[in-house]
Amino acid sequence: MTTEAVQSPAFLQVEPLLREKTLNGQIDVPMLPEVAGKVVRLTQDPESDAIELAKLIQSDQSLAGHVMRVANSAAYSPNSTMVSLQQAITRLGMKVISEIALAASITSSLFDAPGFEKYIQHELRFSLATGLWSKEVARVCRKNVEAAFLAGLLHDIGRPVAIQSSLEAANELGVDLTKDDVYLLESHYQRLIGSRVVEEWEMPASVISVVRLFDNYSRPHKGQDQTMVVVAGARFAHHFIGKKQGEDRLSLEELTDSNVLADLNLYQDDIEKILEKEEVITSSLEVMHS
Secondary structure, eight states: OOOSSOOOHHHHHHHHHHHHHHHTTOOOOOOOOHHHHHHHHHHHOTTOOHHHHHHHHHTSHHHHHHHHHHHTSTTTOTTOOOOSHHHHHHHHOHHHHHHHHHHHHSOGGGOOOTTOHHHHHHHHHHHHHHHHHHHHHHHHHTOOHHHHHHHHHHTTTHHHHHHHHHHHHHHHHTOOOOHHHHHHHHHHHHHHHHHHHHHHTTOOHHHHHHHHHGGGTTSOOTTHHHHHHHHHHHHHHHHHHOSSTTOOOOOHHHHHTOHHHHHTTOOHHHHHHHHTTHHHHHHHHHHHHO
16 A cells, blocks of 8 residues: 555554455445335336335335425426325436435435544535436436436445444554544545445445446446446536535536546537536535435
8 A cells, every 4th residue: 555645653553454354344334224225226127116116215204205305396396396206206207206315315324433424424415416417427428327326426435434444443443543544544445445335235236336446447347438427427526516525626627628528528518518507416416415
């Protein structure tokens, strides 16, 4: 492992234990809410229907309330009010309702990381923005829009789990990590840990590929097109909201010069078409993340 960052004595104590746990599959993976897992499986089943989805979401009253609130927001239904999930699914479609339900299930409450709550909230907001922007990139590239959203939503799921695991390892050793120590451990292990999380959550193979190879999308692999779409989605999200808390946003020039946009054969008019979605995506992000 190489890094330019300073490695403190505490970091040097915790890192070997975290590495051992990561490589041996001993990381505690948070449980994905049961309803969210079923929503994913339902959306993969071509024979599923709106009635099944409505019954599933209604089995979780809190989730059902959230989905109805988002579905009735100005971002999704500016000129009408829906009174039932069945009606919302009929009007907005199963895919959109599924996305709202999944986004509502991936929250900071899944993770036990005292002192890092706001940081994790921002990371999850960035991931949701990546999912929404990935959909627009996929649409222009004529790729699977729904798959792009799910992969974008989960592409950095290893980050909060890496933070939680770092704190657990430090607690096991009786060591106090600084925040910089934790961020350094997160950056080193989030990709490996993220791959394990999506495998444990039984996500589609294409999502697992994106999580595993997000930082190395040029490496040939079966889901390479989808990985590139999500990497591009993350670049758009980085431009509009910033990847990390307090970090400068990507400039428009940096965004348009991104190698991944060229690798996707996106021309200037394609990029402008995606950028035109800013208002829609901002509205969706605000209501889905609230």
